[in-house]
Amino acid sequence: MKxxxxxxxPATARRPRRHDPxxxxxxxxxxxxxxxxxxxxxxxxxxxxxxxxxPLGSMxxxxxxxxxxxxxxxxxxxxxxxxxxxxxxGSARDRTEAVEAxxxxxxxxxxxxxxxxxxxxxxxxxAARNPALRAVTQAWMARSRRALERxxxxxxxxxxxxxxEGLVLHSALSTDPMTPEQIRHAVERFLR
Amino acid sequence: MKxxxxxxxPATARRPRRHDPxxxxxxxxxxxxxxxxxxxxxxxxxxxxxxxxxPLGSMxxxxxxxxxxxxxxxxxxxxxxxxxxxxxxGSARDRTEAVEAxxxxxxxxxxxxxxxxxxxxxxxxxAARNPALRAVTQAWMARSRRALERxxxxxxxxxxxxxxEGLVLHSALSTDPMTPEQIRHAVERFLR
DNA sequence: ATATGATGCGTACATCTGTACATAGCGCGA
DNA sequence: TCGCGCTATGTACAGATGTACGCATCATAT
Numbered sequence: 526m527k528x529x530x531x532x533x534x535p536a537t538a539r540r541p542r543r544h545d546p547x548x549x550x551x552x553x554x555x556x557x558x559x560x561x562x563x564x565x566x567x568x569x570x571x572x573x574x575x576x577x578x579x580p581l582g583s584m585x586x587x588x589x590x591x592x593x594x595x596x597x598x599x600x601x602x603x604x605x606x607x608x609x610x611x612x613x614x615g616s617a618r619d620r621t622e623a624v625e626a627x628x629x630x631x632x633x634x635x636x637x638x639x640x641x642x643x644x645x646x647x648x649x650x651x652a653a654r655n656p657a658l659r660a661v662t663q664a665w666m667a668r669s670r671r672a673l674e675r676x677x678x679x680x681x682x683x684x685x686x687x688x689x690e691g692l693v694l695h696s697a698l699s700t701d702p703m704t705p706e707q708i709r710h711a712v713e714r715f716l717r
Numbered sequence: 718m719k720x721x722x723x724x725x726x727p728a729t730a731r732r733p734r735r736h737d738p739x740x741x742x743x744x745x746x747x748x749x750x751x752x753x754x755x756x757x758x759x760x761x762x763x764x765x766x767x768x769x770x771x772p773l774g775s776m777x778x779x780x781x782x783x784x785x786x787x788x789x790x791x792x793x794x795x796x797x798x799x800x801x802x803x804x805x806x807g808s809a810r811d812r813t814e815a816v817e818a819x820x821x822x823x824x825x826x827x828x829x830x831x832x833x834x835x836x837x838x839x840x841x842x843x844a845a846r847n848p849a850l851r852a853v854t855q856a857w858m859a860r861s862r863r864a865l866e867r868x869x870x871x872x873x874x875x876x877x878x879x880x881x882e883g884l885v886l887h888s889a890l891s892t893d894p895m896t897p898e899q900i901r902h903a904v905e906r907f908l909r
Numbered sequence: 910a911t912a913t914g915a916t917g918c919g920t921a922c923a924t925c926t927g928t929a930c931a932t933a934g935c936g937c938g939a
Numbered sequence: 940t941c942g943c944g945c946t947a948t949g950t951a952c953a954g955a956t957g958t959a960c961g962c963a964t965c966a967t968a969t
Binding site (some may be wrong): 544569571584591592621 | 955956957958959960966
């Protein structure tokens with residue numbers, strides 16, 4: 526781990542940039558990348574630093590602990606996902622368009638990279654044990670439910686929310702994921 | 718970590734039992750306990766050994782690697798859960814009883830200890846990264862779907878399976894879990 | 910230009926991890 | 940009863956991890 530002593534360059538020459546506002550943000554993004562790729566279990570200070578191309582010491586400088594990094598990362602992920610949810614449903618003008626928006630959202634989840642899906646599941650399991658992360662999850666769920674309540678009554682919104690959750694999760698782990706048509710069938714059947 | 722050198726008892730006196738058939742089984746059970754309590758991330762050889770009250774060396778003797786322990790543990794969990802599913806649905810004589818069985822299963826999941834639920838989510842996230850565990854998950858899902866297909870057509874079974882998944886997961890992470898009545902409402906609405 | 914205080918970083922360290930392996934001890938056949 | 944061989948265990952070890960901290964370095968004011 527020790528640098529080769531024959532390296533002629535002084536330490537600072539190798540890493541020129543010092544003043545780097547927004548580095549904290551990049552670190553959080555890097556953390557999300559690492560979580561998606563290696564899981565929470567494989568997320569370490571060193572790995573995040575490597576991905577973000579910053580020195581290890583920068584981690585402890587910007588975050589009090591690894592747990593803080595995880596909490597910030599998951600908060601960002603949840604907020605970003607909720608925003609997509611909000612916007613997609615907010616643009617719907619009637620119930621039919623809302624159904625269409627839901628189908629689009631679910632299909633997008635499944636067809637897109639596994640990135641967001643994996644992050645969500647990782648967040649779930651982390652939330653099961655960490656109260657701070659549980660609050661993040663609950664805020665996220667409350668927000669998506671509220672978005673649905675713009676077009677459906679409270680009970681329907683809650684049940685539909687759960688159905689979406691199940692369709693996405695179940696389908697993602699299956700050998701043959703559901704097609705958008707199958708998603709549409711399930712959602713419309715439920716809302717009929 | 719080293720034992721106090723002034724312990725007068727020889728090593729063998731402290732741990733009398735040597736011949737212990739079925740120890741492997743107990744270790745797998747202990748592993749499930751540890752996974753449920755500390756998560757896969759907190760599951761180590763030493764922790765399992767501590768819970769099962771066996772020496773560390775016993776772990777590497779009975780299992781080639783930690784991954785093997787996890788695989789066996791999750792396999793056992795999935796099989797046990799699937800058996801419950803099978804039995805509960807198998808005893809139903811008509812579709813109405815099958816619906817009742819489903820509601821009972823879901824409610825049981827929510828009202829019982831978090832034990833099984835946490836294990837399931839841990840299995841999901843582990844399966845996302847480990848091919849061997851993914852096979853376990855898929856076998857489990859296939860089996861529960863087949864049980865549903867005894868009473869519903871294939872499409873309905875698949876969608877219902879996903880709905881159940883969503884209801885359980887969503888509800889478990891929520892601040893106010895759904896009541897059995899709410900579960901019944903959602904399931905019957907879907908099957909109407 | 911230069912002193913100076915805040916900012917950022919390299920490195921060390923104690924701890925914990927999975928795993929290997931030399932033996933110790935017991936069951937079992939003679 | 941007595942050995943022998945397989946089962947089981949204590950221990951060692953290399954590697955990785957989170958975190959602390961002293962010091963280098965830069966922005967800024969003079």
